[in-house]
Amino acid sequence: MYYLELIHRFWSFNQKISIGSTGISMYLYLLKIAFDNERYDFQISDVAISKELGLTRKTVKSTKEKLQSLGLIHFQTKNGLPGYYRLLLDYPLPVFEPKKVNEEEIRKDEFFQKEEELIFPSPTVSPIQNLFENTVQKVEAQSSREKSNNKNTPSWEEFFEYAQTLEIYNQQLDFEIQTKYESWKNNEWKNHADRPITNWKSALKSALPFMKKTSESSTLSLKSIPNINRPKSLSKK
Numbered sequence: 001m002y003y004l005e006l007i008h009r010f011w012s013f014n015q016k017i018s019i020g021s022t023g024i025s026m027y028l029y030l031l032k033i034a035f036d037n038e039r040y041d042f043q044i045s046d047v048a049i050s051k052e053l054g055l056t057r058k059t060v061k062s063t064k065e066k067l068q069s070l071g072l073i074h075f076q077t078k079n080g081l082p083g084y085y086r087l088l089l090d091y092p093l094p095v096f097e098p099k100k101v102n103e104e105e106i107r108k109d110e111f112f113q114k115e116e117e118l119i120f121p122s123p124t125v126s127p128i129q130n131l132f133e134n135t136v137q138k139v140e141a142q143s144s145r146e147k148s149n150n151k152n153t154p155s156w157e158e159f160f161e162y163a164q165t166l167e168i169y170n171q172q173l174d175f176e177i178q179t180k181y182e183s184w185k186n187n188e189w190k191n192h193a194d195r196p197i198t199n200w201k202s203a204l205k206s207a208l209p210f211m212k213k214t215s216e217s218s219t220l221s222l223k224s225i226p227n228i229n230r231p232k233s234l235s236k237k
Contacts, residue, residue, distance in 0.1 A: 003031065003034075004195075005193060007031065009093070010027060010031075012093060013070075013072075013091070013093055013094070017094050019066075019067075022053075022055065022059060022063050023063055023067060025053050026053060026064065026067065027067055027072060027073070029049065029052060030044075030087065031087065033085075034087055038202075040087045040089065041084070041086040041087075042084075042085055043082040043083065043085070044082055044083060045083060046060045046077075046083060048082075064083075064085075070091075071088060071091040071092070072087075072088060072091055073086065073087055073088060074086045074088060089209070090210070090213075153185070153200065156178075156181055159177075159181050159200070159204070160177060160178075160181070162201055162204065163204060166204075168208045168209065168212060169208065170212075173208065173212060176212075176214060177204075177211065180204070180207060184197060184200070191203065
């Protein structure tokens with residue numbers, strides 16, 4: 001599962017749309033829960049999130065609503081039951097337009113920065129940065145273990161047989177699965193970010209939802225093409 005990619009994507013998203021420290025903490029915590037459960041959807045109560053992050057129930061409610069409005073997660077709640085969460089994988093990154101500043105403003109920023117460096121020579125690391133770094137280290141350690149346990153790359157038969165055992169599989173995905181296999185094989189088993197695929201089974205399991213979405217889009221496009229009958233001849237021979 002592409003947790004490192006999701007972390008870096010989220011960090012890029014936060015640089016363009018400031019989510020705030022509470023939103024960052026909650027998203028990274030939900031990402032950790034997903035990583036521990038090895039799936040992007042799971043259940044957890046507001047009480048558990050509140051206790052883990054040191055937030056009030058009201059803050060948990062408003063923060064998850066904010067994350068959902070930004071397109072980062074989807075959640076459903078029922079009275080008396082833990083909430084259902086799903087991390088969204090293909091949320092769009094906003095377009096960043098750099099602010100134009102003049103030379104005088106730049107000089108002012110440099111001056112204040114030097115003053116801050118003199119006053120605070122040893123800044124402390126924020127809890128958010130610690131959470132981010134710990135999550136990255138955990139994912140990298142897991143990837144290293146997976147790499148040592150899965151050094152061999154699969155044949156097409158082994159790849160396809162495993163795909164057929166997955167719950168989301170259907171025959172309409174056969175072409176997409178074959179295309180993905182050939183793409184990874186031709187790229188020396190590296191993903192779209194040019195990183196080695198250390199666990200091809202986990203990578204295939206994570207990629208199938210995207211294949212299904214692509215396949216459904218193609219099917220809808222074909223269904224939308226109307227049937228055109230040939231016009232009958234105006235005169236009989």
